[in-house]
Amino acid sequence: MAVLAFGSLPRFLVRTAYAEGRSTRPRIVIAVFQRGAVDGLSMVVPHGDPEYYRARGSVAIARPAPGNPETALDLDGHFGLHPALGPLKALWDGRRLAVVHACGSPDTTRSHFDAQDYMESGTPGVKSTPDGWLARGLQALPAGSPSPFRAVALGPQLPRILRGDAGALAMSSVADFDVKSEMVAVTGTVDARRGFESMYERGVHDLLYGTGRETFEAVKILKAASPPRFPPANGAEYPRGPFGERLRQIVQLIKADIGLEVAFVDVGGWDTHAAQGNERGQLAQRFSAFGEGLAALDRDLGARMDDVVVLTMSEFGRTVRENGNRGTDHGHATAMLVLGGPVQGGRVHGRWPGLRMEQLYEGRDLAVTTDFRNLFAEIAIRHLGVPAVAPLFPGFPIDPARYPGVLV
């Protein structure tokens, strides 16, 4: 079959088997990429480290002071959440939110472009890797989950992390994933989809027709499942803007039970070189939408969060000292958040390297004590069920003893 020669599985052929079988719901990972390098020291503040306040003036987040909402929200006596992340505090208290601090890449680059590339390909320092680590993970999962919606990126393009042969797709929105047939007002609603479908359904003899058939199958599955029939539940309120909207649609796809295993969403605006702000200001506003969005997703999914792990990542952190423009420059390690039912929450994982001059990476940045691949591997292997021998991170030995231990 020619279609196999293209390396593309005729997934639609086995889809009926999927629809009938599978009594257990899939485990789900939602990956959130904070593009632009989030300041981990403002997201999860090391208020117990006096060096933090020595290094930072106008951008420092004040020590927790009960009753004062404009101070860090204490987590464990040493770390505190940025006050704008208040909506996540309840998740921490409920032991559903974990932090991995001083997490990052072994590569030394401070280029957004290179560092994002490495975090998505899963191969720090190697640029020629053609696919993304999440795609490789999905591909290594035992067959039997051939849903066309197993991996969905909400956004206009398929991100690097999902590129490869896992059959991932990108959609700008659930509503966009259809043939837009309302083209000529005078003729009323016409169904151009039928015309396209008949042209593409005649055979599976190559990539184009195979994908064409698969496309219309997917459109029908989505239509039948009708994700928009799930309004936010449990009083969840998503923040306005693309991030909140995309999270809301991811939840709809999960509730529609169409075989989603991995969802991906970007959120930008973290490159705070100037006028970063502290408890209030530019970065605080970004955190506010970020925290509200994640908290709304958790509330909306309710009991379904038992199957879900949300993982946030960012290409690197920012300098420990603030710069001359009341901002911070490109640094090294940052903090990543993990939330969901299966999470060993209420803990800051990873070794804290300290902020004294001699403890810093190159004398300026938070040092990396958790290689991001150990965190990603723990979630891919222990939560999604990717076999440990899979080529998730080529050249990197998977060692469970090095997992940060974010899962129960």
Place this chain on the structure above:
Amino acid sequence: MGIADQAVEQELRAYPILAMSAAELVRDYPRPKPQDVQKREASGMTPKEMTPKEMMDPFPPERRPYRIIEAMQAAKLTRAIWSERQLQEVMVDFWFNHFNVFALKGAVQWMVPAYEREAIRPYALGRFRDLLRATARHPAMLFYLDNWRSTHADFIVPAGPNQGRRLGLNENYGRELMELHTLGVDGGYTQQDVIEVARCFTGWTIDRPEQGGGFVFRSRTHDEGPKRVLGHLISAGGGEKDGERVLDILIRHPSTARFVSTKLIRRFVSDEPPPALVDRAARAFRATDGDIRAVLTTIFTSPEFFSAGAYRAKIKTPLEVVASAARAIGAEIEPSSTGAPSAPSGALVLARQVAKLGEPVYEAQPPTGYADTAEAWINTGALLNRMNFALALAGRRLPALRVDLDRTVSGADRSQPQQVLDRLLTAILHGEVTSETRAILAAQLDSPEITRVTDNDRIPKNTDVQKLAALVLGSPEFQRR
């Protein structure tokens, strides 16, 4: 020389950015400056109280650096659709992609117009060595692949904000130069060669990149020791010439002839280049010292090029889908919209469609550029987007574009749907359509949605040309070149 292209030249006058230097662009499209934010602070507002919008107010949208990329994108579509010199434009696209730079990596944003204008376009049908030399020295490439900050291992910054910082060797350009520009990943080089090549290029840097400066060689950051590259000794003290020596070695290397020929054949013949044709094209490359015209002539006159296997074997890239669709139905840019700062021009509207189909031009992040094989472009979401583009274009839902399908089907009797269909198949697919697709399209003609049957049978049937054209533009046949 060659074909006159006045219409396109006229159209491109809407984008003065194309002719500007990096320094002029830095001046006119500056990076939003933190100092200005602080000035506002001094006037009584603290950043705490300012929204991101307020902080950006001193930087009006028409002066943001992203306008540069948009002008490049609009110009790219203009040329791809309307240029009479199609081979030239295809080759400019091919070489830009081969020597890719990512327009959104830092200072590259101001350098991209000059890069295409100075390093790619003049040599697109010339000699490979000129392309390689021009890209190697261009600030856009030096910045994108970090060579500008690569120094000998012990260099310590003597002054400025980074005073006292130890820099060192950056292997990025050295690696990609061999892996992607010349030899290919299996072209026979080692990690040690990467290091040696990077040492040769130390000192090749940019005179103040943030101000749009040009190439400069700085001997104090150059590694003066002897190097050995792919078995060739490069003796100590060569200075700037070390890099030139490396380029000479790479240009003459047999792997380069094969690698470049393979890529050209993949572009013009098939996703899987026939080995015999690669042999002949590589021989032409070596015999002519890398004359691109000679290599292309070998390819275009080969039996493989005309073989049944190569016929319509290639899936169109998003750029090709959009350009060929706009051309096939004679889309025109509405003159009133051209160059207006507030509304996007018709060409930019089309460029955004290309981005929606997955190929935002000048925004390929990795040094590999965009892929040139079918599986990179065909997946469920992408195919839907292609059909929706066909519907939007034919249905005249794209702003700032004039689409006159009546002209496309002129001469056909609108009450005779079959005639209209034949006319569309000729205009859009040159009549080259499988009998199955033709039959399916003909079957649509019975649908009242395509041919509006009225209650009053004195009014003749009137074919819905828009919908029929959309179906042809979204057909499997149109996805192939």
